[in-house]
Each structure stands twice: as C-alpha cells, then as structure tokens.
Amino acid sequence: xxxxxxxxxxxxxxxxxxxxxxxxxxxxxxxxxxxxxxxxxxxxxxxxxxxxxxxxxxxxxxxxxxxxxxxxxxxxxxxxxxxxxxxxxxxxxxxxxxxxxxxxxxxxxxxxxxxxxxxxxxxxxxxxxxxxxxxxxxxxxxxxxxxxxxxxxxxxxxxxxxxxxxxxxxxxxxxxxxxxxxxxxxxxxxxxxxxxxxxxxxxxxxxxxxxxxxxxxxxxxxxxxxxxxxxxxxxxxxxxxxxxxxxxxxxxxxxxxxxxxxxxxxxxxxxxxxxxxxxxxxxxxxxxxxxxxxxxxxxxxxxxxxxxxxxxxxxxxxxxxxxxxxxxxx
Numbered sequence: 001x002x003x004x005x006x007x008x009x010x011x012x013x014x015x016x017x018x019x020x021x022x023x024x025x026x027x028x029x030x031x032x033x034x035x036x037x038x039x040x041x042x043x044x045x046x047x048x049x050x051x052x053x054x055x056x057x058x059x060x061x062x063x064x065x066x067x068x069x070x071x072x073x074x075x076x077x078x079x080x081x082x083x084x085x086x087x088x089x090x091x092x093x094x095x096x097x098x099x100x101x102x103x104x105x106x107x108x109x110x111x112x113x114x115x116x117x118x119x120x121x122x123x124x125x126x127x128x129x130x131x132x133x134x135x136x137x138x139x140x141x142x143x144x145x146x147x148x149x150x151x152x153x154x155x156x157x158x159x160x161x162x163x164x165x166x167x168x169x170x171x172x173x174x175x176x177x178x179x180x181x182x183x184x185x186x187x188x189x190x191x192x193x194x195x196x197x198x199x200x201x202x203x204x205x206x207x208x209x210x211x212x213x214x215x216x217x218x219x220x221x222x223x224x225x226x227x228x229x230x231x232x233x234x235x236x237x238x239x240x241x242x243x244x245x246x247x248x249x250x251x252x253x254x255x256x257x258x259x260x261x262x263x264x265x266x267x268x269x270x271x272x273x274x275x276x277x278x279x280x281x282x283x284x285x286x287x288x289x290x291x292x293x294x295x296x297x298x299x300x301x302x303x304x305x306x307x308x309x310x311x312x313x314x315x316x317x318x319x320x321x322x323x324x325x326x327x328x329x330x
Contacts, residue, residue, distance in 0.1 A: 007047060007062075008040045009180055010172035010202070017167065018048050019061040027052075027114075028165035030137055030146040032122070034153040035169030038201025041149045042120055044169065049073070049081060049116045052145060069111065080115040085124075090307070092126040093119070098133050105141040115144045122148035123155040130157050137163045171200030185209045196273050197255075216244050217252055221277060224256065227321060228284060228328040234321035238314055246313055250304045253320065256281070257297045264290045284328075292327050299323065 007015055021027045031048075033041050050063035054070055057063060063070050072078035084101055086093055101117065109115035119125070125133060137146065137160065148164060150156055172180070178191045180202050193214075198204035208214055220241060226232040241249055255273040262271055263285035269275055303316050 009176055011044050014044060022061045027145055029140045030164040032148045032164035033167045034150040036201055037151050038198055038204030039169045040203055041169055045118055045147045045149055052114045052116055079110040082117045084119045093124045093129050095128040095132050098129045102136050109143050118147045120149040122150045123152045134159055177202050181205055193276055213248055227325050234318050234325055237321055238317035241317055246307055254300045257293055260285050260293050296323050
C-alpha cells in the first residue's frame with residue numbers, strides 16, 4: 001500500500017458515508033466498493049483501511065499519517081493489513097491464496113484495533129477460491145473487516161455479494177472531472193473529448209494524457225479508415241497495433257462501431273462517444289448495413305471478455321480487421 005494523502009474530489013460523498021460507519025461504530029463485516037475503472041476505488045478503500053488501523057485518527061476520521069500504524073502501512077509492513085490480489089496480472093485469485101488467508105485469520109489481530117483484508121479485484125476469485133472465501137464471510141474472524149473492490153460486480157457470486165454492504169462509486173460531473181484534470185496535468189484542451197472517451201472516469205482520462213493515448217487513437221482510426229477504403233491489409237495493421245494497449249484498442253474499436261450504429265439511426269452529435277470523428281462515422285454509416293455492424297460489434301464484445309485469457313492477441317486483431325474489411329467490400 002502506498003502513502004495516502006488526500007481524498008479525490010468525487011469521493012467526498014462516499015467518505016461521509018464511510019465516516020458514519022466509524023462514528024456510529026457499526027462497521028460492516030464486509031464492504032463491497034464497486035464502479036467502473038478509473039474512479040479510484042482502491043484509493044478510497046486505502047483511505048478507509050488507514051483510518052481503521054490508525055492509532056490517532058483525526059476529527060474527520062481520517063488517518064493521522066504519523067502514528068506507528070500509519071508508518072507501517074506506508075512501509076507496506078503492517079501485520080493487520082492483508083492484500084489479496086492475483087499473483088500475476090490478468091490471472092485469477094486462487095484457492096491456495098484464500099486458504100493461506102483463512103489460516104492467518106485464525107490468529108487474533110496483532111494490535112488492539114481492527115484487521116483489514118482487501119481483495120482487489122474481487123471478481124478475479126476463481127470458483128474454488130470464491131467458495132472458500134464465502135466460508136470466511138459466513139464465520140467472520142474477530143475484529144476483521146473485509147473490503148472487496150470490483151469493476152465487474154456482476155461477475156461476483158451472488159452469495160458473496162449478498163453478504164456485503166455495498167458502496168457504488170459514481171463518476172464525477174463534467175466540471176469536477178475537468179477541474180481535477182487541469183490540476184493534475186495542467187490540461188486545457190480536449191477535456192470534453194477525454195470525458196467522453198473515459199466515460200467520465202478521471203483516472204482513465206489522466207492515463208490518456210500521461211501515455212499520449214489520444215495520438216495513438218488518432219493513428220489507429222486512420223488505419224481503420226484506410227482498411228475500410230481497401231488501402232491497407234489487416235495483417236499489417238494488426239502488427240502495427242501490437243504497440244497499443246489491448247484494452248484501450250478494443251474499447252476504441254467498440255465505441256467506433258457503436259457510434260456507427262448511432263449514426264445509422266441519426267443520433268445527435270452529443271450522443272456519440274467519438275465526436276471528433278463524427279463526419280467520418282456519418283459517411284461510413286451510409287455505406288454499411290446495420291445488421292453487419294451489429295455482428296462485428298458482438299464479436300468485439302466477445303474479444304474484450306477474453307483479454308485476460310491465453311488467446312493469441314495478434315490473431316484476434318487480424319480476425320477483427322478481416323471482418324471489418326469484408327464488411328466494407330459490400
């Protein structure tokens with residue numbers, strides 16, 4: 001766990017809700033914080049963990065940052081804070097990890113306060129691990145708080161969801177998003193576009209700015225248009241796209257197709273996820289059949305669900321691009 005300093009602006013309401021739990025001494029045995037990527041679920045959960053473990057909480061229930069407990073958390077060595085996450089990015093949380101956790105929970109917390117167990121992302125529990133973890137929720141250990149974080153809460157077993165207090169994080173309004181991004185990155189351009197592309201998630205917008213993803217997106221769209229005009233080859237483009245983050249790339253492709261469908265139904269500009277590509281999308285929509293766009297859109301959604309598998313990503317991209325070229329040959 002890294003040092004936690006200030007609440008993110010759009011977390012204020014959620015923090016007031018969590019503060020009431022502490023103030024009224026009615027902390028849930030298990031708390032599920034969920035919402036789309038880029039809203040700072042982990043940051044909020046860490047604020048709560050720090051507050052619960054702090055030995056000298058401030059009047060606003062925030063951690064002091066100076067006590068032994070806070071210093072141990074900063075050093076990632078607090079014995080009463082346990083983080084459970086996949087051992088490799090994209091892999092599942094295994095039953096071996098959960099068994100080790102449950103074994104450690106048979107002992108009392110080292111300090112007089114709480115023990116905090118954080119699962120992130122909770123939906124990565126495989127079936128056996130979820131069943132084992134459920135037993136821990138059904139027989140909660142002494143002075144232990146479980147905090148589960150999830151971007152895809154629907155993938156968590158209903159038996160686990162039903163045993164958690166739930167806190168949904170909502171995206172901030174456009175004004176809050178813009179103000180925070182200006183403060184973090186001193187951006188003054190493309191703020192509305194970033195809000196649209198990130199679906200209102202400020203941390204995703206910040207990654208776009210830091211990683212120059214807008215320029216990559218622009219080039220990918222040019223490649224996509226070139227393929228539609230039969231001016232390039234799927235294998236060449238797929239090879240070039242290997243340098244682009246897969247999740248971002250598939251998200252862009254999905255929104256381009258979704259906008260094509262919206263253009264086919266003459267949706268207003270403000271409904272498009274890619275307003276800067278509006279003229280190109282409108283022109284393409286007049287040349288394509290909607291039922292074929294829907295078919296490719298479904299294929300893309302299926303590909304996005306397989307991102308964390310052993311699927312050959314290059315072949316996946318080639319198949320998508322071949323379908324896109326064939327769609328434009330009609």
